Amino acid sequence: MFEKDVLNNIEGPWLFQTDHQVDVYNSYDPIILSGSLMQTFDAFYDEIYKKFHAPDYAGKNFNALRDILTDLSWLMNRSRYVVFFQNAEEILIKEQENALQGFLEILEAVGSEWSQPVKKGEAWDRPAMPFHSILQVQALSASCFPRAVPVIGAV
Template identity: 35%
Template structure:
């Protein structure tokens, strides 16, 4: 998706959507990726800065106000994990699994959780 397409999608987001924008240029390695997620999504202090902890936090989101939907926009996708590209599929799988979990979770928790990967 291009930056223009992402901007257009953001404009159509429902009013009760929680939108988080992250920047791939700030996520060239694991440490920086975990820091960017933590800062942009206001993860709790107990976030362990590893893959399982990232998935746990994305599966939970109880520290932010409940929303009708969640949209994660990752700009500069080509720059994400550029220093360790072999691990990018791990992140992709986590994002896929989180979206599926939110779509199929307990009825009281079902909410769309989508990720836009933007190549600016």
């Protein structure tokens, strides 16, 4: 089990799974995405870019996704990012299994990048901030991810 403050920390792990409903995390003001709406690549990018209010120029590939998720300069007044994927077992289910693995790697890389401040004397400078992703699954005992993802306990 993890303590409540894990989602306020900049340290990893940055990716968790849970069987909780999203309302358990309401105090963290989560960005909520539906895995049911993310079964194909086109739908996957549409759902993410809609919920993150991504610019129109955002490309539909993993490199562009990582760039968008590590920028987010258009989302103001956030002290942390908690991203909650409902029905995560359905994410990219209609694509090859390695697609989901690639997405999980991006979520971890994005969390890691947000854990470091940007100090270049530019308009895009920012402090280190927490960026955590929670994958909601119906049964934690089911092995629906291509690798181990830590379970987050009651918060």
